Amino acid sequence: MATFEGRFNDASGLRIAVVVARFNDLVTAKLLSGCLDCLHRHGIDTASESQQLDVAWVPGSFELPLVAQQLARSGRYQVVITLGAVIRGDTPHFDVVVAEASKGIAAVARDTGVPVIFGVLTTDTMQQALERAGIKSNLGWSYGLEALEMGSLMRALPSAG
Ligand code: INI
Numbered sequence: 001m002a003t004f005e006g007r008f009n010d011a012s013g014l015r016i017a018v019v020v021a022r023f024n025d026l027v028t029a030k031l032l033s034g035c036l037d038c039l040h041r042h043g044i045d046t047a048s049e050s051q052q053l054d055v056a057w058v059p060g061s062f063e064l065p066l067v068a069q070q071l072a073r074s075g076r077y078q079v080v081i082t083l084g085a086v087i088r089g090d091t092p093h094f095d096v097v098v099a100e101a102s103k104g105i106a107a108v109a110r111d112t113g114v115p116v117i118f119g120v121l122t123t124d125t126m127q128q129a130l131e132r133a134g135i136k137s138n139l140g141w142s143y144g145l146e147a148l149e150m151g152s153l154m155r156a157l158p159s160a161g
Contacts, residue, residue, distance in 0.1 A: 006153030011043035014078050014151045016053050017071040021084035023060035027126075030133040031083045031119060034140030035147075042148055061086050061120050062097050065104025072114035079151040080108070081143055084120040085129050098122050115150035119143035 016039065020032050032055070039053065040046040046053050054077075058067050061084030068080045082105055088094045101120050109116040121139065123129045132139045 004153060004156050006149035006151070006156065008042055008145060008148050008152070010152035010155070011039075011052075011148060014044065014052065014148070015076055016044060016079050016081065016147055016151070017068075017077040018053070018055045018081045018083065019064050019067045019071065020055060020057050020082075021059070021061045021064060021120075022057055024085040024087060024126075024129065027085035027121065027129045027133045028083050030130075030138060031085070031121070031140035031143070034134065034138030035081060035083065035119070035144040036140075038141040038144030039148070042144070044148075060084070060097070061101040064101050064120070065108055068105060068116050069108045069112065072108055072112040072116065077114065078154065079115050079117065079147045081117040081147045082119055083140065083143065085133070086120060086122050087126055087129055088122070088124045089126070094122075115147070115154060117143050117147050117150065 020028050036046045044052050056067050064082040068082050072080050086097050105116050105118050121129050121132050
């Protein structure tokens with residue numbers, strides 16, 4: 001019997017792309033800084049000239065899947081992280097944006113075989129979003145950890161022949 005698990009100290013040679021939505025950037029910039037802090041503390045080079053990490057900004061969460069898809073297809077990255085914040089109180093088309101972002105991101109991962117971390121906060125209020133982006137905890141940190149785990153796990157799994 002084999003048991004497969006991702007590790008958090010397997011950053012060597014891992015290349016990660018982060019796609020961040022500018023909409024609600026009060027929140028998403030905090031998610032990004034938490035995420036980069038996590039990656040840095042686990043051995044990813046996050047310096048501006050890094051060969052291990054690239055960051056792409058998109059207008060809103062709706063655009064995350066398209067850009068994640070192009071980055072995943074490039075063959076350059078083992079993991080893509082998407083970061084966004086959709087706030088119900090301020091968004092009449094909340095359900096549309098969330099559905100397209102979540103279905104699109106899942107489809108990119110399945111279609112390309114590259115894990116794509118779903119780092120889109122969906123909350124009722126800006127206060128709740130801020131609480132998850134640093135006032136209480138910073139979920140960006142968790143998304144960074146999940147990226148490291150998935151990058152490592154995919155390396156450990158048998159490949160498709
Ligand atoms: N995009 C978000 O990431 N969060 C939101 O809360 C949001 N609201 O409120 O509408 C939002 N809209 C923009 C959308 O993601 C697209 O960028 C836009 O529709 C252009 O395609």
